[in-house]
Amino acid sequence: MPLMPGAEPYHHQAGEVGVLLCHGFTGTPQSLRPWAEHLAGHGVSVSLPRQPGHGTTWQEMNHTRWEDWYAEVDKAFKDLQGRCAEVFVAGLSMGGCLALRLAEVHGEAIRGVMVVNPSITNDVPLLRLAPVLKWFIASVPGVANDVKKPGVTELAYARTPVKAAASLPELWSLVQADLGKVVQPLLVFHSTEDHVVKPKSVAIIRQKVPQATIEELTDSYHVATLDNDADRIFAGSLDFIRTHASVPLQRD
Known part of the structure; x- marks a missing residue:
């Protein structure tokens, strides 16, 4: 299946500190690419995988579910873990949910967590009907491109695949039930x-998660990593990594 131009994964090997970045539901690595490149430019090893069903067609995505997306980021985490002394995880929206799940499962193997507008609960009442609707409706209007900054476009599907979306409540329930296992430093x-x-x-x-630090962004919408507050996210996450990593970054 051909990829949408710009939806390619991104990887950069640098020092002993690595960061895994997880993109959001119906999105692509494009939404996190500037963040990944900023970290890479400051000596961080970066992995930004493309999750199954994303970056091609929403019809293909309807053949995937949350276990497939989690399996991909879990594989990327283990690969990064094999190449770095310490690994942080990060994510946007549903990708933030996946990052939290990785932290719950892998515990102290993850040094810290950074999430942007994480999605861990059902905000769309229609989704409660998704298990039934998926047999009658293949897709509904998408939720992509919520960006305040003029001239910026998120590379994501214009339609939301209903069958894929119907798997999200199970992921949200798992993450919420195990949030007490997130013992790592957490920046939101x-x-x-x-x-x-x-x-x-x-x-x-x-x-x-009482140790969580919440930073409010006042000049961005949902896809804040492409929006007016992007530089603040990039700088704040780099400071967070420097604070909590026990080994120096390559360029420090």
Whole structure:
């Protein structure tokens, strides 16, 4: 299946500190590429995989579910772990949910977690009907490209594949149930105006992960990694890594 131009994964080998970045639901590595390149430019080894069913067609994505997306980022984590002394995980939206799941499963093997507008609960009432709707409707209008900055476009599907979306509640339930296992330092970037993910996800994290640091973004919408506050995310995450890594970055 041909890839959408710009949807390619990105990898960069540098020093002993690695970061795995997870893109969001129906999105592509393009939404996190500037973040990945910023970290790589400061001596961080970076892995930004493309999750199955993403970056091709929404019809193909309807043949995948959350276990497939998690398996891909888990594989990338283990690969990065084999090449680096320490690994951090990060993600946007549903990718933030996957990053939290990795932290729950792998525990102290993950040095820290950074998420941007994470999605860990159902914000779309229609999704409650998805297990039934998937037999009658293949897709619904998409949720991509929620960006405030003029002239910026997120590379993502214009349609949401219903069968794939129907698997999300199971992932959300697992992550919420195990949030107490997130013992790593956690940095959360939260847009105060987000038209995709409601504040409830961050509220749950604030309640169940007491060590979480919440940074509010006041000039970006959901895809903040491509928006007006992107530089703040990049700089803040680099400071977070430098603070919590026990080995120096390649260029430090």
